Amino acid sequence: MRNAFIQRLLELAESDPRIMLLTGDLGFGVFEKFAQRYPKQFLNVGVAEQNLTGLATGLALEGRIPFTYSLANFPTLRCLEQIRNDACYHNANVKIVCMGGGFSYGALGISHHATEDLSILRALPDITIVAPGDDWEASEATSSLANTQGTCYLRLDKSSAGMTNQHQEVFTLGKARKLRDGSDITLISIGGILNETLKAAKLLAEKGIESRVISLHTLKPLDKEVIFDAAKNTRGIVTIEENTIQGGLGGAVAEVCLENGIIPQIFCRIGLPDCFSSLVGSQDYLRSQYKMSAEHIYNKLLMRLNSTDKQK
Numbered sequence: 001m002r003n004a005f006i007q008r009l010l011e012l013a014e015s016d017p018r019i020m021l022l023t024g025d026l027g028f029g030v031f032e033k034f035a036q037r038y039p040k041q042f043l044n045v046g047v048a049e050q051n052l053t054g055l056a057t058g059l060a061l062e063g064r065i066p067f068t069y070s071l072a073n074f075p076t077l078r079c080l081e082q083i084r085n086d087a088c089y090h091n092a093n094v095k096i097v098c099m100g101g102g103f104s105y106g107a108l109g110i111s112h113h114a115t116e117d118l119s120i121l122r123a124l125p126d127i128t129i130v131a132p133g134d135d136w137e138a139s140e141a142t143s144s145l146a147n148t149q150g151t152c153y154l155r156l157d158k159s160s161a162g163m164t165n166q167h168q169e170v171f172t173l174g175k176a177r178k179l180r181d182g183s184d185i186t187l188i189s190i191g192g193i194l195n196e197t198l199k200a201a202k203l204l205a206e207k208g209i210e211s212r213v214i215s216l217h218t219l220k221p222l223d224k225e226v227i228f229d230a231a232k233n234t235r236g237i238v239t240i241e242e243n244t245i246q247g248g249l250g251g252a253v254a255e256v257c258l259e260n261g262i263i264p265q266i267f268c269r270i271g272l273p274d275c276f277s278s279l280v281g282s283q284d285y286l287r288s289q290y291k292m293s294a295e296h297i298y299n300k301l302l303m304r305l306n307s308t309d310k311q312k
Helices: 002-015 028-037 049-061 080-088 117-122 135-146 194-206 224-233 249-259 283-289 294-311
Strands: 019-023 042-044 065-071 095-099 127-130 151-156 177-180 185-190 211-215 218-220 236-244 266-272
Touching: 002 019, 002 028, 002 135, 002 151, 019 028, 019 049, 028 042, 049 065, 049 080, 080 151, 117 127, 117 151, 117 218, 117 236, 117 249, 127 135, 135 151, 177 194, 185 194, 185 224, 185 249, 185 294, 194 211, 194 294, 211 224, 218 249, 224 236, 224 249, 236 249, 236 294, 249 266, 266 294
Parallel strands: 019 042, 019 065, 065 095, 095 151, 127 151, 185 211, 185 236, 236 266
Antiparallel strands: 127 218, 177 211
């Protein structure tokens, strides 16, 4: 996703000198071309994410479109006050980019996991939150956020579902994508774990269970209609996120359903339970350990569907 993001940002910067890239002293392997081609649109502020956000806000208020870039939770949780008080409160045109959503940097331990960012930033007013599931969504989201006024968060992942777009498909912020149709159950996924979601859907299909797969790349604003349709026209909803289940995608879907008097027959959240991701290992290893792999999703759904059938 990182390469898709920087390639699109290069294209945007060529035609719009307002676009700037600010980094917290990393990403040089992929930013070298940007820095050489647009030296007046590139800044390295050092390992100082709070200053990174404050500087970006100032640039935004002067008419620039700054993209701030750092790893995992550093551009978000480390400078949450600056995002809240400086950027969001002033509706500043700041684009916050996190590389390493979820367990992407699992081998570096909890300090490099981004597993609460979606929940925490969702609580802030006047912010757009996007977590692409594949490279196409990452590229298209970069363009969309550059043209969206206000503070935005783009959560990139080391994993990706590849390229799931259809010919001439149009990406729209706040509009989820249906990647697979089915009437038995709906899987709503956000972020790079979309690849595990699609694998789980294939495993279910082998058992004769047809699942609808939704890539809900925009957490805020939320596509309510796709959620309502899933709740009404399939047997239930399963949310899948590489984030804590406390206040993330699952919480957002549950809230909008209950507030509108819609109760799915089955509702299940798959994500990090109420704990710290204290294990160390690859992203795939941590997904397996915390029961987010395709096999775990598949097994949990089979159990829930069988349990529901027995209650009839």
